[in-house]
Amino acid sequence: MSGQTEGFRMKKQYDIVIVGSGAGGGTVARALIPLAKKGLKIAILEQGPHYPHSYFTQREIEMMRLFRYNGAWPVQSGEITIAAGQGVGGSTLMYTGVSFRLPRIVLDQWQIPGLTFDDLTTRFEQIEQEIHVILPSDKMVNDNNHLFQKGCQNLGWPVKRIPLNIKQCEQVGFCNLGCDSGSKQGTLEVQIPEAVSAGIDLIPNCDVCRISEKKINATLKKAPQGTIEGPWKPGEIIIDASIIVLAAGSPCTPGLLLKSGFQETLPWIGRDITLHPAMTLYGVYPKPIINYRGFPKTFYTDKFTDSHHYYIETAFYYPFVATRHLGIWGKGLSETMSVYNQLMTVLVLNHDTIMPQNRITLNRKGEIQVNYQLSKEIISSLCHAQIQSARIFFAAGCERVIMPCASPQVIYRNKGDLKTLEKRIHPKNFIPITTPVSSAHPQGGCAMGEQTHRSVTNAWGQVHGYPWLYVADASLFPKSAHVNPYLTIMALADRVGEHIVNTVINL
Amino acid sequence: MYRCQYLKGHRLNTILAAADCIVPAHNYLENAGTLKTIGVMDHAIAQMPASLRLQFLTFISIVHVLGIFFGGRWFFNNLQSDQIRQLQWMERSSIRAFRMGFLGLKSYICMGYFTRETTWKKIHYWGPLKYDQPPPDPIIRQLCQDKLKVFA
Numbered sequence A: 001m002s003g004q005t006e007g008f009r010m011k012k013q014y015d016i017v018i019v020g021s022g023a024g025g026g027t028v029a030r031a032l033i034p035l036a037k038k039g040l041k042i043a044i045l046e047q048g049p050h051y052p053h054s055y056f057t058q059r060e061i062e063m064m065r066l067f068r069y070n071g072a073w074p075v076q077s078g079e080i081t082i083a084a085g086q087g088v089g090g091s092t093l094m095y096t097g098v099s100f101r102l103p104r105i106v107l108d109q110w111q112i113p114g115l116t117f118d119d120l121t122t123r124f125e126q127i128e129q130e131i132h133v134i135l136p137s138d139k140m141v142n143d144n145n146h147l148f149q150k151g152c153q154n155l156g157w158p159v160k161r162i163p164l165n166i167k168q169c170e171q172v173g174f175c176n177l178g179c180d181s182g183s184k185q186g187t188l189e190v191q192i193p194e195a196v197s198a199g200i201d202l203i204p205n206c207d208v209c210r211i212s213e214k215k216i217n218a219t220l221k222k223a224p225q226g227t228i229e230g231p232w233k234p235g236e237i238i239i240d241a242s243i244i245v246l247a248a249g250s251p252c253t254p255g256l257l258l259k260s261g262f263q264e265t266l267p268w269i270g271r272d273i274t275l276h277p278a279m280t281l282y283g284v285y286p287k288p289i290i291n292y293r294g295f296p297k298t299f300y301t302d303k304f305t306d307s308h309h310y311y312i313e314t315a316f317y318y319p320f321v322a323t324r325h326l327g328i329w330g331k332g333l334s335e336t337m338s339v340y341n342q343l344m345t346v347l348v349l350n351h352d353t354i355m356p357q358n359r360i361t362l363n364r365k366g367e368i369q370v371n372y373q374l375s376k377e378i379i380s381s382l383c384h385a386q387i388q389s390a391r392i393f394f395a396a397g398c399e400r401v402i403m404p405c406a407s408p409q410v411i412y413r414n415k416g417d418l419k420t421l422e423k424r425i426h427p428k429n430f431i432p433i434t435t436p437v438s439s440a441h442p443q444g445g446c447a448m449g450e451q452t453h454r455s456v457t458n459a460w461g462q463v464h465g466y467p468w469l470y471v472a473d474a475s476l477f478p479k480s481a482h483v484n485p486y487l488t489i490m491a492l493a494d495r496v497g498e499h500i501v502n503t504v505i506n507l
Numbered sequence B: 001m002y003r004c005q006y007l008k009g010h011r012l013n014t015i016l017a018a019a020d021c022i023v024p025a026h027n028y029l030e031n032a033g034t035l036k037t038i039g040v041m042d043h044a045i046a047q048m049p050a051s052l053r054l055q056f057l058t059f060i061s062i063v064h065v066l067g068i069f070f071g072g073r074w075f076f077n078n079l080q081s082d083q084i085r086q087l088q089w090m091e092r093s094s095i096r097a098f099r100m101g102f103l104g105l106k107s108y109i110c111m112g113y114f115t116r117e118t119t120w121k122k123i124h125y126w127g128p129l130k131y132d133q134p135p136p137d138p139i140i141r142q143l144c145q146d147k148l149k150v151f152a
Helices: A023-031 A033-037 A060-066 A104-110 A117-130 A143-155 A191-197 A252-259 A319-326 A331-337 A376-396 A418-424 A486-506 B009-022 B035-047 B050-071 B080-091 B096-114 B117-122 B138-144
Strands: A002-006 A009-019 A042-045 A201-203 A206-212 A215-220 A235-246 A278-284 A299-301 A310-314 A343-350 A359-362 A368-371 A400-402 A410-412 A469-471
Touching: A009 A023, A009 A215, A023 A033, A023 A042, A023 A191, A023 A486, A033 A191, A033 A486, A042 A191, A042 A235, A060 A319, A060 B138, A104 A117, A117 A486, A143 A299, A143 A310, A143 A343, A143 A376, A191 A201, A206 A235, A206 A252, A235 A252, A235 A486, A252 A359, A252 A368, A278 A319, A278 A376, A310 A376, A319 A331, A319 B096, A331 A410, A343 A376, A376 A400, A376 A418, A410 A418, A469 A486, B009 B035, B009 B050, B009 B080, B009 B096, B035 B050, B035 B096, B035 B138, B050 B080, B050 B096, B080 B096, B096 B117
Parallel strands: A009 A042, A009 A235, A042 A201, A235 A469
Antiparallel strands: A002 A009, A206 A215, A215 A235, A278 A343, A278 A400, A299 A310, A310 A343, A359 A368, A400 A410
């Protein structure tokens, strides 16, 4: 690395710069370690701070800062809020460690020439070892998860264990507020430390404003109190880099390309996005259960994935966030929250399809804007999911359930038969913005493909027409991954890293 | 002592009344419309980007004025049944801005109430296991622990 100050702007030179340090950026950095060992200068630029474990206080109001827009980045229509991490580790900072492999049927639908199931399987196996993916043991299953298992079994539905990347987990239940023990094996714990040990520079608080031919314009912010400071002083900076890898996540990677003017040659930037629209649903069990302590997620059912396009997973959230999910207020909210320790919770995850009107653009101020509207099909699927979730809750023994698309929203056990549920939970009760729908898995915007006018990168994440520019995050997905996407992002990022290594070695 | 920067005058009274509608008292749970809730909210509002803060404060003023159409008086002077009717109308309004505004109002009230430790005890939530971990923001910690007296 060489550096100098030009006027008020600092200048740096690198061989390779990675923008973003989440599942994609961290994995690319790790894959580039052989090049770092050969003496190439590599840096990871992260927009957010570098949090030490001691920063994670297990308090939701204090940890909202780990998320962009405090965890509620609204799409332009306001119908969905996006939760995305902001800090070294990206969204692996505050995810639950769910590590599904991309289903073969989904890969077949993606139809990316050169991206084969065998190639991905080899990478999945390797990454699963590196990030310690396990199936949770019985000891990790708390009451909330047990009840989900019981409910599904009573209904005769398949119930499966969720693969998780954790190591010596203390099961305190604060995964989504940052793991203070370091048990969750996200990129903050595994790939980034390895990359830094190999000599790769990590630059937190670095906001990349624009990229151009082998050049990055960025602003370095002051490190917030209590976070780990980076090596450079705050201010504006220009970085020359022979290769740039964008791994800022969807929607930020396509947004950065739009801000930088690449849409003139690549009209597909920002298109083909999906969000995995999700609803968190609640039932009230007749007596206190262990719900907010213990590991939040251990089971799921795929009963309705083929027929109605959603998974139901276990989940549990903290009091304030729970009030956002519940979608009720007044007496119903007070009644429900007064028995917080009796709540049973599930997360419904719809795998949406790409729609031409759903895309990432820039608003009049030049800020990234996610344009997304829930289709009738998604709303219908989410209502179906509420009916089936209510059945799980009642089959598990809950006395009442709260369903945002029911009228009225609280349904008691004695009225919990299927016919009544189908009558009361109906798409006509869905009110955009008011009915709580969220997303933690934005995907697409820089789709892989062969045709320049219908995609942004090739199957190796290399941007069409710009051999020095790569994408390595969920933006690459040409369609929804159906399942939680982190392992797939890591596998694709590993491919990007391999392609860069081979390209550089062959030069 | 914490002195509110933004929630004063008609906005303070509007939020106090709205908070009692959003989270009314139930069993051991007290109603949310107290200065303790206001303190947490005001501090959070101070952290908002300026443009968003302006929108939010304007919306509170709109709630205040629209009370006239639902009970003949300012929002906080209306009967609670009229206040609830007004909030329900906003929540289900065909005008997107009202639904967005109501969602923001409800979220901030719930934040001001359900992140406080006295509320945690009432809902049987025992909070962090590492209770004394140093706070990134000491003021919000003290407000949530009711250690700062709030003045509007």
